[in-house]
Amino acid sequence: MHTTLHYQDQRSNKVYRIAIEPRDGGYVVNFAYGRSGSTLNTGTKTACPLYFAAAQMIYDKVVREKLAKGYVLAADSQTYVTGSRKVTDIRPQLLNAVEDPEPLLADERFCIQRKHDGKRLLLHKQGFEITGINRRGLECGFPESIRGAAAALPHNFLLDGEAVGDTLHVFDLLEVRFTDLRPVPYKARLVELLNLLASTQQNAIQWVATHNGQAAKRCVLEKLREENAEGVVFKRIGAPYSPGRPNSGGDQLKYKFVETASVIVNAINAKRSVAIAVWENGTLVSAGNVTVPVNQLIPQIGDVVEVRFLYAMPGSGSLFQPVYLGVRDDITSAECTRDQLKFRREEVAA
Secondary structure, three states, rough: OOEEEEEEEOOOOOEEEEEEEEEOEEEEEEEEEEOOOOOOEEEEEEOOOOHHHHHHHHHHHHHHHHHOOOOEEOOOOOOOEOOOOOOOOOOOOOOEOOOOOHHHHOOEEEEEEEEEEOOOEEEEEEEEEEEEOOOOOEEEEEEHHHHHHHHHHHHHHHHHHEEEOOOOEEEEEEEEEEOOOOOOOHHHHHHOOOOOOOHOOOOEEEOOOEOOOOOHHHHHHHHHHHHOEEEEEEEEEOOOOEEEEOOOOOOOOEEEEEEEEEEEEEEEOOOEEEEEEEEEEEEEEEEEEEOOOOOOOOOOOOOOOEEEEEOOOOOOOEEEEOEEEEEEEOOOOOOOOEEEEOHHHHHHHH
């Protein structure tokens, strides 16, 4: 049982989807929301499974509230698969940042890829069941277009990639045909990934182009910088897949052209602005304010949101020229620490 609601005016175009879904012998009420055509944020209205009648009361109440706010019932032209938020034993490999890409450009052991500006999504296919998993190892929602593409691909598999809108940009294959590929060198995993994607025609799951050689890597880096991409990722072609993030260094490293940080919404201001904060030594400290674009929903106090910025101001810690990117339901508030922020060189040198 599900309902799709749509709201559009001169300033916004957003969608809200709510569904009653079976879980553990009962029913839960899950939802997804955000800008139409984007990768939606997901959540649940029920902390645990309920009887159907109780779940339907919650479901009906939410639908009535949305209709009262000006939403209208819409056809499911772009269905969204909601996640159950169950904890899985699957964890992605996370990246450490580097300040200088030059050693990695010169190192023939590393390849280079574009860093896509989306949400981490692992896609697990087992028979007819297809599950999305976020960077925290929780089951999560994902667009129906990606589910359809995964269903069209053969075999059981576990893909790792970045979801941007209705497309999953895939850069790794961890399992295929019940075989664990994590111990296999990255170069061999890429070959298996290409073979899998080439076996069926579909558009929603795309391979992330990978380049080797010093000249090619330098060319890619400069081209992506000119295109205002978020950055690049360097991966050691002979390395296995190691879940988690190493304390320093590692086999997969990112170099970003722009700065981003996950911050906590601390207050709702006037004129679509929210106050943001980060943790420092156990205390929540201000990181300034950021304006929420008209095509995005105003987040709630306590939400974790992603912000792009040029640098943090010395002293105040406020972000200079912040740009609101959206809610991050795959990052905990405990991860929103001040050491994410990059300050102007004057403060670093001091």
